[in-house]
Amino acid sequence: MSKKHNSGQFTNPETPGYVGFANLPNQVHRKSVKKGFEFTLMVVGESGLGKSTLINSLFLTDLYPERVIPGAAEKIERTVQIEASTVEIEERGVKLRLTVVDTPGYGDAINNFIANVSFYNRVHCCFYFISPLGHGLKPLDVQFMKAIHNKVNVVPVIAKADTLTLRERERLKRRILDEIDEHGIKIYHLPDAESDEDEDFKEQTRILKASIPFAVVGSNQQIEAKGKKVRGRLYPWGVVEVENPEHNDFLKLRTMLITHMQDLQEVTQDLHYENFRSDRLKRGGRLSSHGYLRRMQEMIAKMQAQMQNQGEGDGQHV
Amino acid sequence: MGIEETKKESELEAEVRLELRQSASGFQTGFIRGTDLFGYVGIEAVLDQMRRKTMKAGFEFNIMVVGQSGLGKSTLVNTLFKSKVSRKSCTPDYEEQISKTVKLHAVSHVIEEKGVKMKLTVIDTPGFGDQINNENCWEPIVNYVNEQYEKYLREELNINRKRRIPDSRVHCCIYFLPATGHRLRPIDLEFMKRLGKIVSIVPVIAKADTLTVEERQEFKERIRKDLTSNEIRVYPQREHDEDPEERLLNDRIRESIPFAVVGTDKEHQVNGNKVLGRKTKWGIIEVENVAHCEFANLRDLLIRSHLQDLKDVTHNIHYETYRVRRLNESNMNFSELVLTSWPLKNGTDTCETESQL
Numbered sequence: 131m132s133k134k135h136n137s138g139q140f141t142n143p144e145t146p147g148y149v150g151f152a153n154l155p156n157q158v159h160r161k162s163v164k165k166g167f168e169f170t171l172m173v174v175g176e177s178g179l180g181k182s183t184l185i186n187s188l189f190l191t192d193l194y195p196e197r198v199i200p201g202a203a204e205k206i207e208r209t210v211q212i213e214a215s216t217v218e219i220e221e222r223g224v225k226l227r228l229t230v231v232d233t234p235g236y237g238d239a240i241n242n243f244i245a246n247v248s249f250y251n252r253v254h255c256c257f258y259f260i261s262p263l264g265h266g267l268k269p270l271d272v273q274f275m276k277a278i279h280n281k282v283n284v285v286p287v288i289a290k291a292d293t294l295t296l297r298e299r300e301r302l303k304r305r306i307l308d309e310i311d312e313h314g315i316k317i318y319h320l321p322d323a324e325s326d327e328d329e330d331f332k333e334q335t336r337i338l339k340a341s342i343p344f345a346v347v348g349s350n351q352q353i354e355a356k357g358k359k360v361r362g363r364l365y366p367w368g369v370v371e372v373e374n375p376e377h378n379d380f381l382k383l384r385t386m387l388i389t390h391m392q393d394l395q396e397v398t399q400d401l402h403y404e405n406f407r408s409d410r411l412k413r414g415g416r417l418s419s420h421g422y423l424r425r426m427q428e429m430i431a432k433m434q435a436q437m438q439n440q441g442e443g444d445g446q447h448v
Numbered sequence: 449m450g451i452e453e454t455k456k457e458s459e460l461e462a463e464v465r466l467e468l469r470q471s472a473s474g475f476q477t478g479f480i481r482g483t484d485l486f487g488y489v490g491i492e493a494v495l496d497q498m499r500r501k502t503m504k505a506g507f508e509f510n511i512m513v514v515g516q517s518g519l520g521k522s523t524l525v526n527t528l529f530k531s532k533v534s535r536k537s538c539t540p541d542y543e544e545q546i547s548k549t550v551k552l553h554a555v556s557h558v559i560e561e562k563g564v565k566m567k568l569t570v571i572d573t574p575g576f577g578d579q580i581n582n583e584n585c586w587e588p589i590v591n592y593v594n595e596q597y598e599k600y601l602r603e604e605l606n607i608n609r610k611r612r613i614p615d616s617r618v619h620c621c622i623y624f625l626p627a628t629g630h631r632l633r634p635i636d637l638e639f640m641k642r643l644g645k646i647v648s649i650v651p652v653i654a655k656a657d658t659l660t661v662e663e664r665q666e667f668k669e670r671i672r673k674d675l676t677s678n679e680i681r682v683y684p685q686r687e688h689d690e691d692p693e694e695r696l697l698n699d700r701i702r703e704s705i706p707f708a709v710v711g712t713d714k715e716h717q718v719n720g721n722k723v724l725g726r727k728t729k730w731g732i733i734e735v736e737n738v739a740h741c742e743f744a745n746l747r748d749l750l751i752r753s754h755l756q757d758l759k760d761v762t763h764n765i766h767y768e769t770y771r772v773r774r775l776n777e778s779n780m781n782f783s784e785l786v787l788t789s790w791p792l793k794n795g796t797d798t799c800e801t802e803s804q805l
Contacts, residue, residue, distance in 0.1 A: 176628075177628060177630050177633075178627075178629055178630045238633055238634065239634060240581075240582045240583055240634050240635050241580075241581040241582065241583050242581065242582075261518075262658075263516075263518040263519055263626055263654075263655055264516075264518035265517065265518050269578070269579060269580050270580045273580060290658045292657075292658060292728070292730075293627075293655050293657055293658035295727060295728050296729065363660055364660055365657070365660055365661075365731070366661060366740050367728075367730070367731035367732060367733045367740055368728070369730055370730050371730070376729050377729055
């Protein structure tokens, strides 16, 4: 049925010894392109750290076109809310269905006691915004990250990094990494590059890993600098270029997100399964005799059958 | 006994009023007819005399800095007075760790410029706003301010009081706002509402090099609106303007507060000159350049133009308010007041001559 989508890589099934699952990557690719990718990103941090601007910059979109910034009086009444905005972005025929989960009101109250943190949906990645103004992590940062690090991939990000000189930035990064260690916070670790990847990719991965936490600046404004138009922030003393790696780690953050989107999703799935598993074990039930594993087995059997038929399956939802 | 008491009361009241008149800047000549002089008398020489006396005696200035950790309070104070006067620079084992409660630390230095000596005391408030639960974090600060008024009052009411009462009252409280670009936070409102009634608050936008000029203007407008709608009074207050000239000057200041500041103690070369600045990959932020930030405006306000006014407002208005309240509380019974057991924080009833902790 899918022969219409042939791109000439289809091998004749009559060929002896041919099973056909080598074609699977193409099918997955085709399916993905047609269906699009889904990704849920959560952003957490105090107000005024540039979260919305950064999200808009990352995905070159305006996720919050009619935003009203609430005054302090209104903030006193509110508790932390959870708001999700979904947007569909398309690039070169590939669709991305991006859901951004925001937590307005976080950290604004006089008393920021965190009672219970639970997620209403599967979150693949959480960007935790750290203020560049402090000398490291605040008590609230530590508490929150520890409350969620077993449920979601935590990527710490230093916000509004243009307020730091290079030396201050390095010092802050080291300080934050020390404190993360000290408090036993588990942040997302980029997987090492496989040995069969090319040198450039390996080098890129090394650089990315060494730059965590990323110190970023966001902007969607075009500024004229040195004769060309760049995305940046215009100050009386100079222009901060968002996409200049010497100015901040925005590009690194974006690269990390894009190249590791799949890994983030897989880790989330593993985390989710692990949590499910430990939860079940705690409850005392035996793992094997229940629905989840059976369903998993059924799925695998189905996939195998489909591969043999060389037809379209329900596709692997990655 | 009743008549004696009331006589004492009115005598003392008259004394208080006289004191007030004398300490107010500028003589109250509302009830004296002006006369022209037909020769040089030499009245103006009193200015020189005052000047010489002040220079010999020196004067005191007490400044408090309040704000979350990391907002550059210590650096700003050092930059303002061009010397290492903050607690950070003076305490040998200073740790940049977030303290669990709000503690107040006062550090005093005598700095001298062209023969004029100033005893500068910087009161730091580490721990303010840094916790997860910041409820009532302003209480230790309110208590400190009132305690200094109490100390002064006690000394004033002493039968054998000192000629120059040591002044540990907070003349100015600089409140540091983080440069979020949004609005005032609940903690900012709570603090300024309460402290604005008892001390002169000067709010500043800290580490303002994260705001573009546009963002800065919008932020300031929103802050001013928030202040007005919450009836928060910051320095200089409209009600305290003494004459139209002062009103004009202060109106201009009121239109540009809070000042967006950047502080540093590092110098760099710019166009052949040494300037105080922060060096980044995209340029050097010159702290004293008014096109870059408003540090110079703050410095001029605090030191070059309104320093004496800050002291006067503290004495004539904030301290007076406290005094009236206290005296009313004890029903004008002065002898009782002095012996009242209102224990000072250090557990004794005696006044200390210095506010160092």
